[in-house]
Amino acid sequence: MSSEERLELLQGTLDLLVLQSLRRGPAHGHTIMQAIERRSGSVLHVEQGSLYPALHRLIKRGWITFEHGTSENNRRAKYYELTAKGLKQLAVETSNWEKLASAIARVLRPA
Amino acid sequence: MSSEERLELLQGTLDLLVLQSLRRGPAHGHTIMQAIERRSGSVLHVEQGSLYPALHRLIKRGWITFEHGTSENNRRAKYYELTAKGLKQLAVETSNWEKLASAIARVLRPA
DNA sequence: CATACTCACCTAGAATGTCTAGTGAAGAGC
DNA sequence: GCTCTTCACTAGACATTCTAGGTGAGTATG
Numbered sequence: 001m002s003s004e005e006r007l008e009l010l011q012g013t014l015d016l017l018v019l020q021s022l023r024r025g026p027a028h029g030h031t032i033m034q035a036i037e038r039r040s041g042s043v044l045h046v047e048q049g050s051l052y053p054a055l056h057r058l059i060k061r062g063w064i065t066f067e068h069g070t071s072e073n074n075r076r077a078k079y080y081e082l083t084a085k086g087l088k089q090l091a092v093e094t095s096n097w098e099k100l101a102s103a104i105a106r107v108l109r110p111a
Numbered sequence: 112m113s114s115e116e117r118l119e120l121l122q123g124t125l126d127l128l129v130l131q132s133l134r135r136g137p138a139h140g141h142t143i144m145q146a147i148e149r150r151s152g153s154v155l156h157v158e159q160g161s162l163y164p165a166l167h168r169l170i171k172r173g174w175i176t177f178e179h180g181t182s183e184n185n186r187r188a189k190y191y192e193l194t195a196k197g198l199k200q201l202a203v204e205t206s207n208w209e210k211l212a213s214a215i216a217r218v219l220r221p222a
Numbered sequence: 223c224a225t226a227c228t229c230a231c232c233t234a235g236a237a238t239g240t241c242t243a244g245t246g247a248a249g250a251g252c
Numbered sequence: 253g254c255t256c257t258t259c260a261c262t263a264g265a266c267a268t269t270c271t272a273g274g275t276g277a278g279t280a281t282g
Contacts, residue, residue, distance in 0.1 A: 007211050011122035011239050011268075017218055030259055036218060043214035050240050052261055057239090074249060075258055094219060100118050101212050103154035107128055107147060108205060122239075122268045141230055161269050163232060168268090185278065186229050228279080236271075245261080252254085 006045045014054045016097055019090040022064060028077035029055060055080060063089050117156045125165045127208055130201040133175060139188035140166060166191060174200050
């Protein structure tokens, strides 16, 4: 009933969203969460318990790196940044997402 | 390299695909698998080990029922059919999918 | 009629990724 | 000093898909 409905993420989409968010430059975790939420029109909501494991996963795979820094609010923060490998991965995942989404659209389309 | 690339399903999309496949009438498992694959242009591939648990899940939730019958190839088969509840669920999941897909598209869209 | 193949169904356990529900530390505002 | 907010983190629960098997019965081949 509420027009503020928030949906759970589909498993596998968070990496894509995070990589895309870092495309415009380094950002720390809090910012990334807010950016995804804002840019999705408040439809997507990323929990901290999803985001931080995802960031660590991306680091492990060499798709992002981080540096320590200070946030706009004067807190200690880690600034995450896309690597060259991560930029390539973003292209791959974007392409896969588009293929998947259009494949599902074809199945859903009333024949 | 292959143009026959097949992608893994996103977790949470299989129920939607199965419900949609049953929208045109009863079908057995084998047929459902083939229908999803064909209608997606061979992009989506459903494993038996994913499909049958999904069908049992949908029965448990009251979204589909089944009857025993005989397939076009003269084999014993279970014909699955949408319930009224399942039809409603299909509408909900279709709507959620569209919201999610467009939310992700907004995030991906180069600003 | 023996064999191989396909159809149709099933399951256990691994793998993956998100969420729930916490903890902790440190700056800002009162 | 006290509370609120920001930022980071983690363990464990949970849900779903996949891998890798297995079964039984009909069909085709020789």
